[in-house]
Amino acid sequence: MSIHSERKIFGRLQVVLPFLVAGCAGRQSALDPAGQEAAEVYHLSVVMVIGGGIIWLTVIGLLTHACRRRRSAWSEEGAGRLIAWGGVAFPVIVLFALLVYTVWLMPSIRPWLGRAVAEPDRIQVIGEQFWWRVRYPAEEGLAGFETANEIRLPVGERVVFSLRADDVIHSFWIPSLGGKMDMIPGRTNVLSLLPTKTGVFRAPCAEFCGVSHAYMAFSVVVMERNAFDDWRRKQASGNRPEGSKGERLFTHHGCVGCHSVRGTTPIAGLGPDLTHFADRSTVGAGTLANTRKNIERFIRDPSAIKPGAKMPAFDMVPPGDIAAISGYLAGLR
Amino acid sequence: MVIGWKQTTVLVLGAAVAGLFIAWSGLIGISASTGHWKVTDWFLHWAMRSSVRTAAIGTEVPPFHDGMLPMAAGHFERGCAICHGSPAMPSPAIARGMLPVPPDLKTVIPGWTDAELFQIVQHGVRFTGMPSWPVTEREDEVWAMVAFLRRYPELDAPSYRRLAGHAASSAHEPGRTPETCNDCHAPDQLDRDSLIPRLDGQSQTYLRDSLAAYAEGTRRSGIMAVAIQSLTERERDALALHFAEKSAFDLQTGPPPAQVGRGEQIARFGDPGRRIPACLSCHDRENANPAYPRLSGQPATYLAAQLRLFANARRGGGPYRALMERVAANLDEQDIDAVAGYFFARKPIVVEGASRSGN
Numbered sequence: 001m002s003i004h005s006e007r008k009i010f011g012r013l014q015v016v017l018p019f020l021v022a023g024c025a026g027r028q029s030a031l032d033p034a035g036q037e038a039a040e041v042y043h044l045s046v047v048m049v050i051g052g053g054i055i056w057l058t059v060i061g062l063l064t065h066a067c068r069r070r071r072s073a074w075s076e077e078g079a080g081r082l083i084a085w086g087g088v089a090f091p092v093i094v095l096f097a098l099l100v101y102t103v104w105l106m107p108s109i110r111p112w113l114g115r116a117v118a119e120p121d122r123i124q125v126i127g128e129q130f131w132w133r134v135r136y137p138a139e140e141g142l143a144g145f146e147t148a149n150e151i152r153l154p155v156g157e158r159v160v161f162s163l164r165a166d167d168v169i170h171s172f173w174i175p176s177l178g179g180k181m182d183m184i185p186g187r188t189n190v191l192s193l194l195p196t197k198t199g200v201f202r203a204p205c206a207e208f209c210g211v212s213h214a215y216m217a218f219s220v221v222v223m224e225r226n227a228f229d230d231w232r233r234k235q236a237s238g239n240r241p242e243g244s245k246g247e248r249l250f251t252h253h254g255c256v257g258c259h260s261v262r263g264t265t266p267i268a269g270l271g272p273d274l275t276h277f278a279d280r281s282t283v284g285a286g287t288l289a290n291t292r293k294n295i296e297r298f299i300r301d302p303s304a305i306k307p308g309a310k311m312p313a314f315d316m317v318p319p320g321d322i323a324a325i326s327g328y329l330a331g332l333r
Numbered sequence: 334m335v336i337g338w339k340q341t342t343v344l345v346l347g348a349a350v351a352g353l354f355i356a357w358s359g360l361i362g363i364s365a366s367t368g369h370w371k372v373t374d375w376f377l378h379w380a381m382r383s384s385v386r387t388a389a390i391g392t393e394v395p396p397f398h399d400g401m402l403p404m405a406a407g408h409f410e411r412g413c414a415i416c417h418g419s420p421a422m423p424s425p426a427i428a429r430g431m432l433p434v435p436p437d438l439k440t441v442i443p444g445w446t447d448a449e450l451f452q453i454v455q456h457g458v459r460f461t462g463m464p465s466w467p468v469t470e471r472e473d474e475v476w477a478m479v480a481f482l483r484r485y486p487e488l489d490a491p492s493y494r495r496l497a498g499h500a501a502s503s504a505h506e507p508g509r510t511p512e513t514c515n516d517c518h519a520p521d522q523l524d525r526d527s528l529i530p531r532l533d534g535q536s537q538t539y540l541r542d543s544l545a546a547y548a549e550g551t552r553r554s555g556i557m558a559v560a561i562q563s564l565t566e567r568e569r570d571a572l573a574l575h576f577a578e579k580s581a582f583d584l585q586t587g588p589p590p591a592q593v594g595r596g597e598q599i600a601r602f603g604d605p606g607r608r609i610p611a612c613l614s615c616h617d618r619e620n621a622n623p624a625y626p627r628l629s630g631q632p633a634t635y636l637a638a639q640l641r642l643f644a645n646a647r648r649g650g651g652p653y654r655a656l657m658e659r660v661a662a663n664l665d666e667q668d669i670d671a672v673a674g675y676f677f678a679r680k681p682i683v684v685e686g687a688s689r690s691g692n
Contacts (some may be wrong), residue, residue, distance in 0.1 A: 248620060251618075251620050252621065252622050253615075254615030254625065254656070257610035257614030257615055258605070266614075267609070268605070269613065270603070270605045270609075312656050312659050313655065316652035316653055
């Protein structure tokens with residue numbers, strides 16, 4: 001390979017590399033940790049990659065050396081020593097050190113810390129086809145509440161999740177904070193996380209759960225304690241009835257049979273809770289941006305957006321009514 | 334002479350050509366007036382009986398109940414009596430000229446089993462004028478007819494008239510359609526066990542949607558298809574208005590059954606864990622979409638039958654039909670009976686001059 005073409009490849013790499021690395025940062029990346037658990041896993045990965053790289057280079061170097069044509073032969077004793085040190089002692093020491101390191105990491109990335117927190121004080125997350133039911137516990141005079149497809153957390157405080165599923169196996173994973181952990185029907189798994197940076201993160205379902213598995217995600221908003229408290233209070237008190245046309249139509253067409261807007265409708269408990277819906281960033285559990293047009297699209301035919309969605313199509317509802325209901329939801333702050 | 338394959342071929346081809354020639358010549362009579370030869374008549378009947386017997390093998394017979402009879406009797410009067418006669422009109426003159434003459438059912442029914450009657454009513458009989466049921470997916474209607482036929486031999490004219498309602502006692506006069514509807518749907522003839530719904534209390538929208546669905550085939554029913562076959566769209570809308578205006582129905586309902594049973598539980602709260610929403614989040618509530626039917630006071634057996642049809646995606650209906658298919662599929666048999674019983678008992682309080690059409 002000529003020097004010229006090597007330069008060309010290197011030049012191209014300089015152009016492409018920033019994009020490749022940029023893919024590692026952002027809202028859904030385990031390589032850009034924003035939580036203690038994700039950071040531990042990230043450090044472990046870095047140690048493994050660098051250590052593995054050094055060992056690999058050494059072995060390849062030795063191999064190259066052994067293949068050289070003019071070199072003096074080793075004595076049998078010397079070769080034996082090399083095998084004993086390089087082939088037995090070295091791997092034993094390295095593997096033992098890695099074992100100690102990972103065992104030492106385990107308590108902080110796996111939940112036996114979380115078991116100390118009683119079930120009622122945990123945030124319950126229940127995987128459903130194809131969305132996330134989230135229940136916050138009651139605390140300090142504030143009522144517990146149910147929400148969906150969005151989890152908000154105060155920065156710098158340890159949280160404990162109870163993870164369940166009612167239909168099939170899902171998996172809970174917030175790449176920026178930590179996880180992943182399966183949600184298994186008939187079983188409660190416990191996961192503890194400590195967010196260390198504020199921000200908005202994306203969390204996809206990490207276990208194939210049906211045709212719309214790829215459209216099943218939630219957003220995680222890590223906030224300062226004060227902002228979190230405000231949000232928590234607002235959630236606990238629900239929405240106030242506003243008497244609008246959209247609100248009336250929401251009842252008129254029976255949306256309330258599955259969806260609740262706490263404070264204005266009875267608790268339905270089937271589909272995602274829609275209280276303060278306008279505060280969420282997405283429609284359809286991470287599928288579409290939360291805009292009025294997208295809400296309309298979703299109501300008209302959910303399965304066209306999320307195949308296999310349990311919500312039936314409402315394309316028989318007059319377009320004006322759908323627009324009014326979408327406007328109502330888009331305004332639920 | 335030895336008969337070889339050449340002679341055989343010539344013989345067969347010759348017979349076929351001769352047969353075609355005779356048919357072409359028009360010498361074979363097809364007139365009904367002359368009747369069959371005795372042997373032809375015997376053979377055709379024998380073949381028909383054998384065919385029905387074989388087709389009926391493995392047919393499961395559901396239990397019969399008295400609620401099946403009025404619905405079937407009303408349809409019998411409209412669809413069957415014109416050929417077979419009825420206890421109120423023995424031996425119709427037109428049918429006497431048919432070949433075969435439609436049998437007097439009083440004498441032939443005891444010769445058939447329930448499963449065989451089902452086969453005949455559901456599928457009809459080729460070359461006889463006996464049609465199949467107007468729709469294929471309503472076996473429940475056909476079974477109601479079989480239950481009625483089982484009783485048929487013991488019916489006299491008055492008891493038949495009682496079952497079939499007004500239809501059996503008066504001509505189908507033009508301009509009297511609402512009375513014709515009431516032959517079957519009159520509320521005072523309906524009870525818990527009826528398969529026929531009450532029309533009073535329904536909104537104009539629901540009645541109009543339902544009649545349109547029957548006419549367009551999105552709600553499948555052999556009985557209703559025949560009942561409304563002669564109506565124009567304008568007449569259907571007028572009927573919807575007529576019955577909605579007659580409604581003296583208030584959202585208030587009588588006291589529900591004393592104990593909170595499974596039916597009330599599902600009606601009021603649903604069962605979220607099993608993906609069953611509360612019935613009352615759409616039905617029988619204030620500010621409800623008038624396209625959603627009112628359920629309170631409807632015969633329990635009718636409601637249960639409709640829920641089973643929804644669960645099997647056989648009911649169809651107006652533009653909102655797909656919603657109930659999803660819900661009903663999650664109800665089990667006990668849920669269906671419980672919830673149907675609850676709504677029957679939740680009779681609407683009838684108030685003079687109460688809310689009209691629901692629009």
